[in-house]
Amino acid sequence: MLKTEKQIKRVVIKIGSSSLTSMHGEISRKKLENFAEQIVALKDAGYETAVVSSGAVAAGYRKLGCIERPTSLPEKQAxxxxxQGLLMESYSELFxxxxxxxxxxxITRSDFANENRFENMQNTMNVLLERGIIPIINENxxxxVDRLRFGDNDTLSAKVAGLIDADMLIILSDIDGLYDSNPNENPDAKLLEKVHSITPEIEAAAGGSGSAVGTGGMKSKIKAVEIAMAAGIDSFLGKAGCEDMLIDAVAGKAKGTYFxxxxxxxxxxxxxxxIxxxxxxxxxxxxNSHGKKAIIDNHxxxxxxxxxxxxxxxxxGAVVRIIDEDGNEIGLGRVNFSTKQLNEDVEENENELEPAIAKETFVCSLDFKLSALG
Structure with a gap:
């Protein structure tokens, strides 16, 4: 019986297209059944689980009449x-x-960008998880369209993990972890079993690996992990085909990389x-220099x-970028005044003693590389 340190822990599981498809590019019922059984084992052990699942295009393109996986946007969307309906039907039946x-x-990116919709998603998912339901999440x-896309479900899974305050993010694909160099090019490449921060060396080690079926390579996975780590969420990256991978990942004994x-x-x-x-x-x-010092050094x-x-x-109430006098972005924050009010003379404004940006809403670019993650 799988034991948990807490009575209930929240886990977000990301399953890529390559982990769900057969050698012919269609959804593999056997692979779905394997994942479902492992997720059920986690549920039986008291874990709340949400699944970010790719595979909608793979499940539907043959039914559309395409012999090969489509490449045009209209055919992919069709x-x-x-x-998506076929994939959801399979998951529902198995669970x-x-x-x-x-x-x-x-979900689309605009659902996260709109604060009210963000809160509605959060409330909905919390109710589902608290009632023992398994949310199956995918990009819509x-x-x-391109400007509203997450780009890949790795990023989506990290943002979902932050949204619901998950304890762990598990990213499964055809890659068995992060190596210090590309294992396809260097036979002596070593698997990094533990990573405590995303350094330039770690970013350099993230090559462009990934299958033709999925949309995210190693770089997208490291970006996702970085988002999760900023929210205090531990992550695991491992290969989907390994037996009992989900169970072992949660137990801390799977082959792969723990972040x-x-x-x-x-x-x-x-x-x-x-923000x-x-x-x-x-x-x-x-x-000015006083403002920069007030935010970064003196908080x-x-x-x-x-x-x-x-x-x-x-x-x-809008979120703005905060720039120093040299043009460097130092962070983001929520303003208490409109553009018009900020452009007025301080002496003319009756609220001159109210903070323009409260320290609680400031997020420092130096700490979390906002320009890369936002």
Whole structure:
């Protein structure tokens, strides 16, 4: 019997297309059954589990009349509209046979960018997990266009993990972990079993590996892990085909790479995560040296007299990029004033003593590489 350190822990499991398909490119029932059985074992042990599953296009393109996996966007979206229902039907049937109910959640980037929809997603998923339901999550491929895409389900899974305050993110694919160099090119490449921070060396080790079936290579997985780590969530990267991989990953004994932050590492709370990774900044404010020092060194509020320049049209409550006088981005934050109010003389504004950006809403680029993750 699998034991848990806590009575209930939340786990987000990302399963890539290559992990679900047969050698002919179609969804493999055998592989689905294997994953379902492992997820059921986690559920039986008291874990709350959410599954971010690729595979809609793979499940539907033959039914669309395509001999090979389509390459054009309209055909991919049409295949996904067929395949998503078939994929969900298979998951539902498999979980119901073990006494568990599955639900479907389809997401686009705009759902994260809109704060109200972000909170609605969070509330919905929390209710489902607390009631023992298994959410099956995928990007809404049928309606998503390039500018609204996550790009891959690795990124989506990390953002979902942060959304629901998961304890662990498991990313499964055709790769058995992160190596210090490309194992396809270097036979002496070593598997990195533990990683505590995403350094430039780690980023350099993330080559462009990945199968033709999926959309994400190693770089996208490291980006996803970095998002999860910023939220204080441990991650695991391993190969899907290994027996009992999910069970062993949670138990800490699977072959692969574990990404675990140091105990004193900085973490973002839920509101800071939304500001950092989802908000879509609406403008820029340039701060003077006093303002920069107040935010970064002293962890104080930023006031209107610290602001030298304002770019963009935004209302109070918007998220903006904070720039120093040399043009370097130092972070993001939520403004308490509109563009018009910030451009007024300080003496004319009756709220001059109210912070322009409260310290609680500031997220530092130096800590979390926001320009790369947002």
């Amino acid at each position: 295949a996904a509209s067929i395949g 119901l046979s073990h006494g568990y109910v599955a639900s479907q959640i389809l 491929d049928t309606v998503t 675990e932050q140091e105990p004193d590492a900085l973490n973002l709370d839920n509101k800071q995560q939304w 950092a990774f989802h908000s879509g900044p609406e403008g820029k404010v340039t701060v 104080e509020d930023l006031y209107r007299f610290d602001i030298e320049d304002v770019k963009g049209e935004f209302k109070d």
